Amino acid sequence: MMKRVIIVGGGYAGANLARALDSRAEVCLVEAREHFVHNVAAIRSVVDPSLLAKIVIPYDRLLRRGRVRQGIVASAFDGGVMLADGATIEGDIVIVATGSHYARPFKPTLHGARAFEDGVKAAHASLLATDRVTIVGAGAVGVELAGEISTAHPRKRVTLVSGASTLMPGYSAKLARSLEAQLRAKGVAIHLSTRVESLDATDSPYLGTLPGMPYAAENQLIFPALGARPITAIFRHMPAAYFDAQGRVRVDAWLRPAGAQRLFALGDAAATGDPMTIVAITRQVPWLAKIIAATLAGESPKSLPAYVPWSSRGILVPLGPRDGASMLPLMRDGVLVGNWTTALIKGRELFIPRYRKEFGYARKCA
Ligand SMILES: Cc1cc2nc3c(=O)[nH]c(=O)nc-3n(C[C@H](O)[C@H](O)[C@H](O)COP(=O)(O)OP(=O)(O)OC[C@H]3O[C@@H](n4cnc5c(N)ncnc54)[C@H](O)[C@@H]3O)c2cc1C
16 A cells, blocks of 8 residues: 655645655645645736736646645644644655745735735736835845836836845845846836835735835835745644744754654745755755655665755846846856846746646646
8 A cells, every 4th residue: 555645735845746756655735725826927927917827726637646635734743734624634754845925916825816816916906006116125026026017117116125235135146236237227226225114014015105215205116025934833833843043944954843753844934954945945855755755665764865955045036038147056156147048947938837737737828
C-alpha cells in the first residue's frame, strides 16, 4: 500500500511539491481555497484586469492520483493534521506550506478568490479615476507596480516612496541602480529614506492623501506595498516552535520545525535561509521531494544531504512587458541581466502559460 503524504497549502510550494510526489505516494493536499491564484501576475492585473480570467485557476486538474481537499488546517503534528471543523487526517509525512499574506489586491486571503478579483477590479477603477498614484514600499511588488502603472499610463504622476535607502532592500545594489534608472526614465518620482508615518490603511489601496509629505496632493491613489507576512498559525500550536524576526518558523537543516521528525515546512512560512520568493521554492521543492521519497523508503532524513539555500538572492523584476532587470541566482554573487532577458523570461507573459499548464488548464489559455 502506498504511504500517505499530507501537504497543507496549495500555493507555489505546496502545489509544486504535490505534483512532484503524485506518482510516488498517496498525496492529500489540503487547501483553504477552491482556486490557485497566480499572484505573480496580480500586479499587472491592476492595469489589465482581463488577466484575471487566466490567473485564477481551479485545483481540480492539478493531481492525477492524489486529491485536493478544501479545508483550513488548524494544527499539524508528526502523523497528521486537524482541520478547523475538527476532522483529522492521518499521514506518514506532513508538509506545511501555508505561505504568506500580502496587502490587497496582490494576494487572495484564505477565504476565496472572489474577493481577490473584486479587489483587483476596484483598484483598477480607482486607478482610472485619479491622475496621481503613490506607492509606499520599494520591494519587488512596489517597484513592479510603479513600472506597470508608468508604462500603461505614462501621463499619470507615479511616486514611489520608501523608508529604505535603496530600491529592493536585501538585493544587490547593481539591481537596485538599474531599476531606479529605468523607473526615473519612465517619469516615476522616487523618494528614498523617507518614512511615511500616517497611512490610513496598510492592507489595502485607498484614495486619500499623505499629510506632511511634499507630494501630499488630495485624492491620490495610495498603494501600501510593505512586504509579505508569513502565515504561521499552525506552528503557534507547537510548544517547541520558534520564529525569526520576519515571523517565519525556524526549521532544522532538513526543514523540520519544532523538533518534528516527519513534519516539514517550506516556502514563505519557513525560515529556510532563502528570501520569500518562488525562485527560492524552485530550489526547495526538488530537494524536499527527494528527501520525502527516501524517507518513505525507510531512510532517516538526517542520513540525507541537508538543505542548502541559494548562495545569492535571485529575483526577476519586470517594469511592464518590455523593461526591467533581474538578478539570476547563478555563481556566488548572482548575475545581473537587463530588460531584454527580463522580458523574455518573465515580463512578456508573467509565467501565466506555465502555471496554467501545471494546473492542467493549458488549452484554455490561447
Ligand atoms: C504580487 C506578488 C508578486 C510576486 N511575484 C513574484 C515573482 O515574480 N517571483 C518570485 O520569486 N516571487 C514572487 N512573489 C513571492 C511569491 O508569491 C511567494 O514567495 C509565494 O507565494 C510563496 O509560496 P508559498 O507556497 O510558500 O505560499 P503561498 O503562495 O502564499 O501559498 C500558501 C497557500 O496555503 C494556503 N493556506 C494557508 N493557510 C492554510 C491553512 N491553515 N489551511 C489550508 N490552507 C492554507 C493558502 O490558501 C495558499 O494557497 C510575489 C508575491 C506577490 C505578493
